[in-house]
Amino acid sequence: MTTTRTIGTRQEWLAARLQLVAQEKELTRRSDELARQRQALPWVRVDKNYRFETEQGSATLAELFGGRSQLMVYHFMFGPDYTAGCPSCSGIADGFDGIAVHLANHDVTLTAVSRAPLETLLAYRRRMGWSFPWASSGSSDFNADFNVAFTAAQRRDGGIEYNYRREPAMPVAAPDQCASNGAGCSKEQSPVQFIAAQTGTDAATFTRDRPGMSTFVREGDAIYHVYSTYARGLDGLWGMYQWLDRAPLGRNEQGIWWRRHDEYAS
Structure with a gap:
């Protein structure tokens, strides 16, 4: 550009x-x-009994609040078939540890939630050097109910509603032979295929999980859903873009240039 x-x-x-x-x-x-x-915005009561796996054991949605009245959930793209977290979500999550302590002291708990098994999430968190809370929702409908996880049938039949619009049906494609090859793959890749390969998956598997952020509030024993945002609605949470928008050359992007913070050449 x-x-x-x-x-x-x-x-x-x-x-x-x-x-x-x-x-x-x-x-x-x-x-x-x-x-x-x-x-x-109107508050919508959450009556479903969601269960999560956390470092402290099995937990309810109420227990994710950590004793605070407000909960902010980052829907981190890390599906059960991924071998690594989404690099874009990882860029956003790089800012969580610094801000989470301030939120915690303002009656707000920040946590990430993904469908991958807890041990996979924690291993990736160790790799990234993070410490923020991360829960697995793999055994519940939480991600599906908040429109960040979808079935293969929904993708095939046009049943995906994401970012407040319905997506068209996607044809079933042959497996992406570049999924295991990453940046060194010789096949011409779309941006989605390229990022999918960085998570060890193909595009069809990768896009069954989506990024987002949802907020909840608790009053007594009642929990309410207040807000959710997706896609470009997350731009404000991606710290590097707030800086680049003020840099002399702006975002100055040509394709997918960002990597996980431990993948840049020194």
Whole structure:
């Protein structure tokens, strides 16, 4: 991507910057208003008895709150057939440890939830050097009910509703022969196939899990679902993009450039 560049004087820069300041302030005010609208959404009571596997043993949704009144769940793409977590979700999760302690001291628990077995999740967490809570929902309907996990039949028949829209049916494709080869594969790959290969799967298996974030609140014994967002709605949680949007060349992307933090060349 080419970024338009001009050379100017300090006075010209200041004039342009002041115009941009006005627009940034308007965006901030709009963002504040959207936050108020999120908080004004109706609360929907959660009556299903979801079970999770955690480091402390089997847990209910209420127990994931950790004694706090609010719970924020990051739906981390790590399906039961993955050999490693989604690299994009991993980039977002790199910021969790630093922020989770602040949230915990503001009555909010942050946890990741995925369908992969707990021992697989914890092994990957150790590899990444993270410490935030991570629960396996593999034995429950939690991911399916919050529209981040789908069956092969849903994918085939057009039964996937993700990011508040229904996706068209996807034809059954031959297995992706590059799934085990990663970046060194010689086959022409789509971005989804490329990322799927980094998780040790093919595109069809990889896309049965999707990323998202959901929030819950507890009042007494009652738990309510308040908010969920998906896809580009997660941009604000991906710390590196907030920095790149302020960098001289912006995101400046050509294909899938990011990697897990332990995969960049030193």
